[in-house]
Amino acid sequence: MTQSATLSQKFGYRFSWVGMIGLSIMLFWGIIALIAPHIIPHPVGEIVDEDYFGAISSRFWLGSDYLGRDMLSRILMGARYTVGISLAAVSIACFCGVVLGMTAAVVGGWLDAALSRFLDAMNSIPGKLSGLVVVAAVGSSITVLIVTLAVIYTPGAYRFARALAVNINTMDYITVARTRGEGIFYIIRSEILPNITGPVLADLGLRFVFIVLLLSGLSFLGLGVQPPYADWGALVHENVGGLPFGAPAVIVPSLAIASLTISVNLLIDNLPQKIRDRNA
């Protein structure tokens, strides 16, 4: 396999090109999300094109949407929401899930049983529908979206982390730490966490993809970001009428979603591997 020798040597990690491509696309969208407000050519809500579902032109690089708004601006700003909300939600979900999962694995007994039952119960309610109910109950705002998505994906992260932590928990070094008299917090943070970060990160990546897609699904049900802003899923949905004409207004946001999710997947599948070559 090809690899950049200098990079590998320097960081002690082995990168594959595919993974690097994934990482760069992710970074690209991350940066776009950060600087979007400063680089959009038109305000996202402004109708600038007489026509609708306009084609790519020198004035509108990515065409115009169903109202004649500039698609480039809308996609750049959309990155903020899709990337931002998904990232926030996935971080919260994984943080809670992993902490709870490790605690359950280490403490065991009743706490483990109760947590597992409870989170299993939560997991059993389909995501889109619980999203629907929550938004119907408390209305839609970015915070609500993030919290809802996070809650929906916490049980999965919990299940995953618990399974890993249970394995680690049987290791002798955990017993050693216990016989030393260490507290639960130390065991979780210093003994278990470093050993499950790899798979947890991979899981986080996959969960990120699902959250992006669920966010799009929620947009389909009209529960997304507030106008004039829109996440990519909402952009696809509101412009899906342009699909028969191959309007960039629907193609480009779909590509944006695909590029983000594919790049995350590529990165997960090709995570930099730590070199364990003791003679190196």
Place this chain on the structure above:
Amino acid sequence: MENLVEVRDLKVEATTDSGRRVEIIKGVSLDIAPGEIVALIGESGSGKTTIALTLMGYTRSGCSISGGTVRIAGKDMVTLSERERAGIRGTEVAYVPQSAAAAFNPAQRIIEQVVEVTRIHRLMPAEEARQKAVELFRALSLPNPETIGGRYPHQVSGGQLQRLSAAMALIGDPRLVIFDEPTTALDVTTQIEVLRAFKSVMKKGGISGVYVSHDLAVVAQIADRIVVLRNGEVQEVGATADILTRAQHPYTRELLAAFEPKPRGEETVVEERKVLLEIKGLSAGYGPIQADGQPLVRAVQDVSLTVEKGRNLGIIGESGCGKSTLARAIAGILPASSGTILFDKSELEGSVRQRSRDHLREMQIVFQYADTALNPAKSIEEILGRPLMFYHGMKGKQRDSRIDQLLDMVHLPKTLRHRRPQELSGGQKQRVNFARALAAEPKLIICDEVTSALDTVVAAAIIELLKELQRELSLSYIFISHDLSVVEAICDEIVVMYGGRKVEEITPAVLKAPQHPYSKLLFSSVPRLDPSWLDTLELDPELVTTYGHR
């Protein structure tokens, strides 16, 4: 005489994590005549398994044969196509893996797996294959040869499984059988049965064999010729008797020397014999507590023993007799269901959680597998630093210099402190494991099979280290092992356990004359370096049926 196997200038390369290629077998040549059994011996990582596998035309993933030829009955396994190789595997060359427990598919009945070779190569009808398998079971002196095949792998014992895997290898009537450490994982008492079975079958069939092991005494019983390996190179080749008596190469001599560790030496004179640990009527086990207050699985029952300050207690017994459980109960990992533990004159609580930090500090436990006992995500420095910080509140420079001291004590270079456990060799890992226990400045260290996973040379070095540290720090050890010679080398008293109970307590002085019949069987089963030992050994059949493995 035409050789069955001719290996010439074999080179095997492996690709490491960073993509670097390293040569792990560096030009090995060897011959095996028909009907001859050749042993490959050497320390762990010397390339024994790798060479054995190349005889099957196979390398583990990441490795590849980079040069040389491996001829089996004239065919070069290196250049054959994958199809042709598959045709030879199982019919001409067969393999008996190191761990039979792992080599059997847990989801299939044993008989299916044993006769699979005949099915793959369409050697004979299914019914005939079954018949043949049963015959082989009988030949390998397996109990219930007619029905044992109908079981699943987890339903038979380790020693039986090892023999069944030999049957699996022999059913295709191979001309060469490769045994990869087939008895290492077994008890001494079981090992004898297995070795005998192998030997007789091979003799009867006139089959050639390659026997891989790091145990010279075992090899001595079965091999005609011995090849000594180190770092992927042949050190010395010779007939078994020659190697044992007239070894030329220094490494071979080292191996021989390590086989008989130095005995305890003169006892350190302790002024007054003070009791450090006293255990009375200890029982422990697993599973839910029953009506009588005892757990379902009673792994340890009513054991009493004492350890004196500055003296060592050895615990021996077959696998599963409750040695580790006893250690765990003493350390408080598995709270005892009854009995008392007096440590340094004060009574200890049953469970770790209730014990005071000082009590925890003063009694340390060291586990068999350094791999699982050291957190792979932490550097050696962090691993050693934590108890210093936790028990003694050491920080910064003070801690750093103490870590250096500890590394020094266990004879490890200071440069190792930034490495992670997986970047160390087995012996090095075990030293770190030990240094961590020392960091607590304990009075008693419980060593649970600390040398069993190491090869003899390294194990001998660790034993020396333990002795040395004891002299310097006046520690006490509880030393658990199934290897008698090791216990003998370090302990002042020896407790023999069987079926969860203490059956006898002896001192090394009377080692040669144990009283309890089980102790007798155990002690007489330990292989000697003498090639004729196995053939002349006569065990009391009554003892074997009472205490041997079912």
Place this chain on the structure above:
Amino acid sequence: RATSAHAATPKSGGHLKAAGWSASTADTLDPAKASLSTDYVRCCALYNRLTFLDKSGVTQMELAESVESSDAKLWTVKLRSGVTFHDGKTLSSQDVVFSLMRHLDPDVGSKVNSIAKQITGVKAVDPLTVEITLANPNADLPTILSMHHFMIVQDGTTDFSKGIGTGAFKLESFEPGVKSVAVKNPNYFKSQGPYIDSFEYFAISDDNARVNALLSGDIHLAASIKPRSMKLVESQPGFVLSQTTSGNYTNLNMRLDMEPGNKADFVTGMKHLINREQIQKSVMRGLAELANDQPVSPASIYYNAELKPKVFDPEKAKFHFEKAGLIGQSIPVVASDAATSSVDMATLVQQAGAEIGMAFDVQRVPSDGYWSNYWLKAPVHFGNINPRPTPDILFSLLYSSDAPWNESQYKSKKFDGMLVEARGLLDQAKRKAIYDEMQVMISEEAGTVIPVFLSNVDALSGNLKGLEANPLGGQMGYAFAEYVWLDA
């Protein structure tokens, strides 16, 4: 009979499939409870009204032969004879009494209870004559009776799931929220129609899916498509669009009894800030007529043509907002997909506001529950009002002080007085004069911005003929089933 049928000659036969846009388990065949367009379509197919509105907005007789009064207070209704229900019973005055009086019973939960309240008594004089007494004179009664809720059902009906009426179709099956199938009524009292043999109706809530179903030939009619889908339908051969501009509108309401609507300058500012032309052009793609903040549509004979739409003038708006001291404050505006195009309109207002330093916080809330949780309640929110046949209904429903749906909490004694006065006048010219003034009052005083009247566009497959626009709404005032036919 039809040997060489001319294009304009109705053809008999065929199975018609049509799709509306909203359906739920709340679907009902009880005309009093009908609330969704799908309910109206079904009721129109199964039942008849006493009167109905034709395509030019003129009241025509259906089950009634005449509806007459001398003082607009006591009305006499003569029924058509020989009309039978699907189960064979003959229509009699008793059925009419039952059908009308139901709306007064609170347990029925009639949607037009507030309108029906003016009826004080309904009496069967003889089998074909009914007398209706009103609390106050109302010259519009014949038109009011053309509302979909006043369908005539059989006396004593409590279970409406059988859909037994006098209508052009008999019910074959009905699954709420899924679909209904009806077959031609061979004993229909009208000499013409229905032409189709059977009629299947259901809802496809997703706009694109509805259009795609039409284009793929699965259905013959896709009701109410969005402007953005027009391009697609137009680009495909063999499909036509049927446009109806009725009185349907989406409006922005500012409650006059709450911040910030209690500041008159805010309301005025908003009326200047709304860019009606852009809404007509970009949001509606031309499928709209400019409106002037009052609910009477240009199609109505009472429409005040003198009252011109306000001009989009951000500077003036800014002046008013400054006067109200609201510049720089963030003002929440609640919109929802439930109120057609309101989200897009809100975005336009927001954008226009941003240019003069007014911050509008557009809150898009889910469609479900919008009408019960936000509409009429939020300080600044969007509404969507369906066409009503008369100004009187519109005003009493939406703008009189005791109106049940007084969206902006507009309260004016003068207005209430004028409403009662006009209602009793049988002289049309005099009524128009009063209604003209009332339209001006609403436009100037109420907290309502009605930017445009929306056109409803139904997309039809080319072989569906006979569908004409109707002021009561799309799908021929929801009654298309009995008038259309399928050309080969």
Place this chain on the structure above:
Amino acid sequence: MSTYVLNLIAVRLLIAALTLLIVSFAVFFATAMLPGDTATILLGQAATPEAVAGLRTAMHLDDPAYLRFLRWLGGFLSGDLGTSYVNNVAVADLIGGRFINTMRLAGITTLFSVPLALTLGITAAMFRGSLYDRAVTILTIGVISIPEFMVATSAVLVFSVYLKWLPALSFANDVTSVWQMLQVYAMPVISLTFVVAAQMIRMTRAAVIDTINTPYVETALLKGASRPRMVLRHALPNAVGPIVNAVALSLSYLVGGVIIVETIFNYPGIAKLMVDGVATRDLPLIQSCAMIFCIGYLSLITLADIIAILANPRLR
């Protein structure tokens, strides 16, 4: 089968029942939190306060929450799903037909997607690292990355609008012949397969590869077994546990997660019913639907657990 296994299975079932109890609790109180007063919604704008109060009492809306919960749970357990607030029909009647539709769609999708996913996953693992493996991997990643409404809408455009091969709508109830059924179900099933198969393929491949790396598969190789034999006879039987778990998780999506597909193809399933319920605040309906989804999920997961137990001879 030993009593030990029966015990294990009994424990699984007990756990599932316990979880269901927690779920019912959560479902009841989450839906009870929905805004909007049921009585007011039911009676409409014109309702008088007395009428509302009367209805509230009649519906026991004024009782304390725990009493309502117990009453509801009791009813649910005895098969009485309650009466829809909106149109006074028994919820069981509303759900009945739709439930069958949902199960039918889920069933057909399962029949189609599971063999497909398993075949792809297993063969990809078998020829790991080959061009074929890479193609499958890229395909699954691609499929995972497209929002399902895009898949469904594009499918309709291509197959219904342009090619006119398939109907754009899927009315399950009109099916009379096998050919018709194929037509009606083709697109929803394909769209759903896109959604659920990718995950199954990935997990199957990973699980099989995990077992391929075990010594007993290596042993099979050293017996001269071919790759297919190694994978099918040795690796696969031992990967059953993780695979059925992955399949169960994916399939649980088919019970409650198909709302978008139901919407686009106008398929009268239960997910759309629940969305309707949320829109009209029809609490008995919402609660019953949610419970059905949870039961579906739990049965799948429990079934997977049981299969995993039965497939493991160590436990038999």
